[in-house]
Amino acid sequence: MSQKSEKLIDKKGLRLDGRKPNELRPIKIEVGVLSNADGSAYIEQGKNKILAAIYGPKEVHPKHLALPDRMILRCRYHMAPFSVQERKSPAPSRREIELSKVIREALEPAIFLEYYPRTAIDVFVEVLQADGGTRCASITAASLALADAGIPMKDLVAACAAGKVDDTIVLDLMDTEDKIGAADVPVALMPNLDAITLLQMDGTLSLEEFEQAVNLALEGCRKIYAMQKEALKARYVNVKEVEE
Amino acid sequence: MSSMITRVKQKQIAQLIAKGKRLDGRALTEYREIKVEQGIIERAEGSARVLLGKTEVMVGTKIEIGQPFSDTPNEGVLTVNAELVPLASPTFEPGPPDENSIELARVVDRGIRESKAIEFDKLCIEPGKKVFVVFVDVYVLNHDGNLIDASALAALAALLNTKMPNYEIEDGEVKIKSGYTPLPIKKHPITVTFAKINDKLVVDPWLEEEQVMEARISIATEDDGNICAIQKGGSGYFTPKQVLEAAKIAKEKAQEIRKKLNW
Numbered sequence: 001m002s003q004k005s006e007k008l009i010d011k012k013g014l015r016l017d018g019r020k021p022n023e024l025r026p027i028k029i030e031v032g033v034l035s036n037a038d039g040s041a042y043i044e045q046g047k048n049k050i051l052a053a054i055y056g057p058k059e060v061h062p063k064h065l066a067l068p069d070r071m072i073l074r075c076r077y078h079m080a081p082f083s084v085q086e087r088k089s090p091a092p093s094r095r096e097i098e099l100s101k102v103i104r105e106a107l108e109p110a111i112f113l114e115y116y117p118r119t120a121i122d123v124f125v126e127v128l129q130a131d132g133g134t135r136c137a138s139i140t141a142a143s144l145a146l147a148d149a150g151i152p153m154k155d156l157v158a159a160c161a162a163g164k165v166d167d168t169i170v171l172d173l174m175d176t177e178d179k180i181g182a183a184d185v186p187v188a189l190m191p192n193l194d195a196i197t198l199l200q201m202d203g204t205l206s207l208e209e210f211e212q213a214v215n216l217a218l219e220g221c222r223k224i225y226a227m228q229k230e231a232l233k234a235r236y237v238n239v240k241e242v243e244e
Numbered sequence: 245m246s247s248m249i250t251r252v253k254q255k256q257i258a259q260l261i262a263k264g265k266r267l268d269g270r271a272l273t274e275y276r277e278i279k280v281e282q283g284i285i286e287r288a289e290g291s292a293r294v295l296l297g298k299t300e301v302m303v304g305t306k307i308e309i310g311q312p313f314s315d316t317p318n319e320g321v322l323t324v325n326a327e328l329v330p331l332a333s334p335t336f337e338p339g340p341p342d343e344n345s346i347e348l349a350r351v352v353d354r355g356i357r358e359s360k361a362i363e364f365d366k367l368c369i370e371p372g373k374k375v376f377v378v379f380v381d382v383y384v385l386n387h388d389g390n391l392i393d394a395s396a397l398a399a400l401a402a403l404l405n406t407k408m409p410n411y412e413i414e415d416g417e418v419k420i421k422s423g424y425t426p427l428p429i430k431k432h433p434i435t436v437t438f439a440k441i442n443d444k445l446v447v448d449p450w451l452e453e454e455q456v457m458e459a460r461i462s463i464a465t466e467d468d469g470n471i472c473a474i475q476k477g478g479s480g481y482f483t484p485k486q487v488l489e490a491a492k493i494a495k496e497k498a499q500e501i502r503k504k505l506n507w
Binding site for chain 2 (some may be wrong): 101104202210214215
């Protein structure tokens with residue numbers, strides 16, 4: 001992350017988009033948005049627009065990848081060529097391959113993999129527009145898509161980043177803050193189990209700052225978790241007035 | 245990677261660790277023996293071999309003249325690549341880099357890049373046009389676990405050993421002169437990896453421990469103890485308490501290694 005002298009936090013302590021340091025961007029979540037997928041979800045977080053879809057459990061192809069005692073989870077995180085300022089080649093980049101791996105590893109602990117031996121679940125994440133924090137928003141959406149597909153899970157996985165800009169620890173970094181801020185700490189959490197399933201960091205933080213950032217990110221995860229549950233209810237709990 | 249050790253041994257490893265012991269006799273936060281050799285490949289601008297127990301990683305650096313990125317016109321470029329060479333393990337296969345080697349390269353890259361270990365502004369020849377590009381190629385020669393720490397250490401050792409060609413600009417052309425100057429390195433990021441086994445944190449897991457572990461976490465710290473890169477891996481989880489504990493131990497262990505190597 002290159003540091004520039006640009007001010008990211010104004011005199012009132014507000015960020016470029018007017019948020020307080022511990023405030024999330026506006027989030028919109030919708031579950032069950034794709035008719036062909038076994039489960040799906042759509043999330044908007046700031047200017048992020050991300051679709052996640054689940055296909056499976058299904059037979060594994062190629063067959064030799066199947067495991068006798070559990071199912072395998074496969075994940076593809078992909079960015080649309082038009083999702084960023086300069087066109088991104090649609091071929092998977094090294095970044096996308098790494099993110100596919102860490103997103104898969106963030107979701108795996110939540111799933112009862114042993115319930116479906118010899119099968120596979122495919123998680124497809126398409127970033128339609130990127131605005132910083134796409135891996136976290138992808139995890140948030142993908143875990144809802146898994147729930148929508150009826151996959152038995154220990155908990156939902158909620159994800160959110162915290163970081164440091166202009167010497168302040170802030171929640172949910174947007175694109176500019178991510179690019180020119182001092183540090184970025186994406187975290188994914190299974191809130192009911194207090195289990196961190198994704199943790200990365202780049203930038204520079206002291207031990208104390210790191211602890212603050214992790215705690216703030218966890219707080220963000222819990223807020224997002226509440227929104228995830230609302231989105232699931234909106235899809236499945238249909239309260240109808242009973243007319244006598 | 246499928247498990248190649250018996251369930252009896254898996255259980256043995258896990259049960260010992262629950263009692264604070266390890267199969268190879270180490271303490272939970274003890275590294276295997278670390279050996280660093282520098283300048284072993286004459287054709288490379290810098291090189292190093294690191295032995296971490298039986299894990300062996302070689303790193304060679306090459307320096308070329310190339311174009312800077314448009315958002316950093318005054319800075320040199322760092323490119324890290326990792327090869328899981330098939331002769332290093334029965335689980336490595338020839339072919340294009342898989343997700344494991346890409347992750348390895350990117351974690352090594354992150355430690356060096358985020359700590360600003362290399363003084364990138366000193367690699368600029370002509371702003372916006374010509375800069376030195378540093379290629380760091382990680383070559384895993386024997387896989388006995390904890391490739392991340394061994395590779396990060398070998399990469400840093402190779403960079404410390406890297407020579408930059410002298411040059412002068414004549415009529416807008418870059419001319420390479422004889423002689424070399426050392427690559428400007430101002431920080432020594434050290435990466436410390438933990439495996440979570442039986443709810444305990446274990447430093448520097450060897451291969452069999454990696455096959456038992458639920459998850460791993462790698463933390464890179466700078467000379468002043470600040471954290472500069474973290475990567476969690478594996479399909480398990482950590483509690484917030486474990487994460488903070490790991491960060492603390494990583495800082496201590498990194499200092500120990502720096503002291504031992506006189507960096």
